[in-house]
Amino acid sequence: MSLTVDIRQTLGAFHLDARFEAPQGVTVLFGRSGSGKTSIINAVAGLTRPDAGRITLGARALYDSDARIALPPHRRRIGYIFQDARLFPHLSVRQNLGYGGWFAGGTDSADFARVVEMLGIGALLERRPGKLSGGERQRVAIGRALLSKPALILADEPLAALDEARKAEILPYFERLRDHGGVPVLYVSHAPAEVARLATSVVALDGGRVSAQGPAAQILGDPSITPLGARAAGAMLEARIAAQHADGITELGAGRLRLLVPRISGAVGTGVRVHIQAQDVMIATRRPEEISALNVLPAQVSTLRLGNGPGALVQLDVDGQLLLARITRRSAKALGLHEGAQVFAVLKAVSVAPQSITGPI
Structure with a gap:
């Protein structure tokens, strides 16, 4: 299932005119602050209504100005992960997760167990949000979104409020969501390393318009596409672990290319x-x-x-x-x-x- 967006919207002095397609996997909306990233996902979520255009998820229209379709947020089957986890402070982790299942008409015990295991939150179920770290709260927020059985997940800079240690803790869970969550993810970021790590595809935004879109390696490696400026430019390589050396160096290989980096965990061939x-x-x-x-x-x-x-x-x-x-x-x-x-x-x-x-x- 893929998401197709073709919308126009005026927000004060800002004009949004965006067209792109988000396939299965993680599609990252990438650009400077004020480029239109959050405006797009709020329109997809139904929190704001574009002036004109169309938003479809698979064969289902979420918004179509010509057909006068504008589904309310609760009918769009979308899970939204915010910068701050926005958990209910008076409910336990188990109850917060159950709230996600309530939107889906109940939580299947097998689905609940799968999500809890995937996110490593089994030991947290009886705690309240005030007793969790920032990374733990975001993991619970991901779980709540998954248990609502969404057709699409939106993530609005979910790591922006975390320090580097908590970011390192939570990133692997977004990778699991990408690889095993089973639903497309539209992810907002302005951090190049985050984009390179998570993105299946990238939509680069500049001034409310799409400046480029395509596979992550292609977009990040193009010198003409620098939505954050040349100082933030960087590329993404896809490789496999070729050898683990005794002096703490890992050798990576991609075809004939060999790259030596500080030790990373993983078996040869990973x-x-x-x-x-x-x-x-x-x-x-x-x-x-x-x-x-x-x-x-x-x-x-x-x-x-x-x-x-x-x-x-x-x-x-x-x-x-x-x-x-x-x-x-x-x-x-x-x-x-x-x-x-x-x-x-x-x-x-x-x-x-x-x-x-x-x-x-």
């Missing part, structure tokens, strides 16, 4: 995603020797994008995988970079933070 920030990639026209960087990858310049200021973004093809490098225009000129140039991408192993790697895929 698929992973790796987010690499453009600012961490250097370019050399000859293979450097006697340097501390462990990763020296033969590459070809696919695209060279010169910014209005002193910077440049270079898209590199590394055996079919796309990397981005953020360098200066002066460096690009000194190296004589051009499309098709054969170069080497240089990356320190420690530049790839453990939270930038996720799996399995």
Whole structure:
């Protein structure tokens, strides 16, 4: 089942004009604050009504201005996960989860057990929200949304209010939701690493319009698409664990590409995603020797994008995988970079933070 959005809406001085399709998996709405991300999911949820257009979930119209269809929120079969968990403070975790099931006409015990196990909240069932950490509350909020038996889940920057430790705790559960939840997810974020880790597809927004949409690796690796600016640019690689070395280094492989990173858990053959920030990639026209960087990858310049200021973004093809490098225009000129140039991408192993790697895929 997929979600199709084609809407126009004026909100004060802001004009939203968005068209995209969200297939099965996690579709991330990605862009700066004020680009229209929350406005879109509120329209999908039925919390606001567009001026014109159409929103469909599978064959079912949630909103159609021409047909005068505007289903109220409770009839849309949508689970909504907010920035703050919004649990009922006077109810236990078990009762909060049951409230989700109430919307679905009751909670099946097998479904309840499956969701509790998937989210690891069995030990929390008799606690009240005030006794939970931020990450625990968000896990319960995910469970409540799942137990409402939704046809779609909306998540509005659900990690924005959490510190880095709690984000690291909760991200694996959103991965489980993506891989085993069984429903499409429309997820709002402005964090590149979060997008690279979770997204099946990406819809990039700029000023209320869709600037690009497509598979996550394609959108994140395109130097012409930088919804958060060049400083936040980065690419996503899909690889598999090729070896675990005794000195605490994991070797990843994708075709002939080999990438050394700090130790990550997983058996050889496990698929992973790796987010690499453009600012961490250097370019050399000859293979450097006697340097501390462990990763020296033969590459070809696919695209060279010169910014209005002193910077440049270079898209590199590394055996079919796309990397981005953020360098200066002066460096690009000194190296004589051009499309098709054969170069080497240089990356320190420690530049790839453990939270930038996720799996399995």
